Amino acid sequence: MELLCTRPGCTRPENSFADLDDPSKLKTVPQKYCTNCGMPLILGGRYLPSKLLGKGGFGAAFLAKDRFTPTMRSCVVKQFQPQGNLNAQALAIAQQLFEREAVILEDLGSKHRQIPQLYAFFPLIVPNHLTKVEEQFFYLVQEFIDGEDLETKLKRKGIFTEGEIIEVLDKILWVLQFVHDNNCIHRDLKPSNIMRDKKGRLYLLDFGAVKQVTATVGNPQKHSTGIFTAGFAPPEQMQGSAVYPATDLYALATTCLNLLTGKPPEELYDSYNNCWNWKPHVSNISDGLANILDRLLLPSPKDRFQSASEVLQALPSSQLYGGSSGTKTSIQTPVNSTVSSLPPTSPPTISVPNPSPITPSPKKGFSSIDLIIYSGFNGFEAVILIFSLKKFLAAPGVVIGFMIVSGLMYLQYRRTLDKKDLLLIGTITVCALMIALVFGGLAWNSVSFLLMAGLVGGAGLIAVASLFKLIYQLLSSIF
Known part of the structure; x- marks a missing residue:
């Protein structure tokens, strides 16, 4: 060896x-x-x-x-x-x-x-x-992430399309939202620090320049350690001032310009007029994406989007998901930041003044256990309600039953109902059947049939939901 x-x-x-x-x-x-x-x-x-x-x-x-x-x-x-x-x-x-x-x-x-x-x-x-x-x-x-960073991909295949840029924004913004929610700022976003693995998932790399935020109201930190990559960093970072979530968003925008044009950010900035002049170098870009990039590139942090979630909401054709699925595995880009504008005093306390509030990340999807529980419950309730209401209301009973079950499924999707609520609703349903048996003259064989049919309906819906989830996972791994 x-x-x-x-x-x-x-x-x-x-x-x-x-x-x-x-x-x-x-x-x-x-x-x-x-x-x-x-x-x-x-x-x-x-x-x-x-x-x-x-x-x-x-x-x-x-x-x-x-x-x-x-x-x-x-x-x-x-x-x-x-x-x-x-x-x-x-x-x-x-x-x-x-x-x-x-x-x-x-x-x-x-x-x-x-x-x-x-x-x-x-x-x-x-x-x-x-x-x-x-x-x-x-x-x-x-x-180890087995893949290719975006800087290497740009050199290999050429400039990115608008659709590819929107995908990069959509996936990396979710990672940035998570980083910012955990009181950190990356401070060195650039194409070489974004890696796509062989399954297509994008990773955010190189956290050597990360700044941890420990804001103290009324006592803001005036300086930031001077770590940045020239061309990608915003004015406040290059001046050694405090950094914010909007600092990372600026760097993400300059990354997009580099990928869209194939040119380094310095060549897209008009230093004489002190403004960005990137649009003549890009063809066929929508006004929506152009406006988002322009706002992210504003010189003052307060004028930019204040959180990754705000950009996601404005992003055209955003898929609004928090990263791709699959197993983690990438080639790590080595550290290549530069030390510049070091403050004349001892290393600063890692803090930042009054960071903007950040919208919480989206709720996670259902686990496999959740899928089994919710599918089984919905199948059981659907059969019981539809058969019971049909007995008393004929055709309208079927419609009402479907409406009630649809409402329950919506409340489950919104996480308004949790597993304890499902147990309570199921218990009430069974108790109602028992009361109908004892006091309503309902035959025992009818109750037994309903309960058995409910169990079969629950098992059937579990099988169908599991099959659809398996198909979705297979398609996700392929595409």
């Missing part, structure tokens, strides 16, 4: 170990060391780096395997490795951002399927092979 040394500057990082190809020894073999510089190769005792994915401003990213998982799960190992001659303050901020990325991924990645999960975060202290002085490295291990 080939292992790659992660020490910066190692002149011969490739290493080969035949015993690692033996599955019976792979999980128990002791630490391996670089034959050139002596750097430990099995990171954290379990991660086997095999390929350099890329380098950025704060680190390098490696493709690796986890030897302690049954399938040798692929993962991305990011090493804190700041480039350039950073002063002590800039180095401290860079390390703070790297550690913050681990914290954010542990929190958000475990809750949202379009954000990579964190697997591990650990330091490594080793002697320098030349100076013999101890060096400290930090590693972050996260989910």
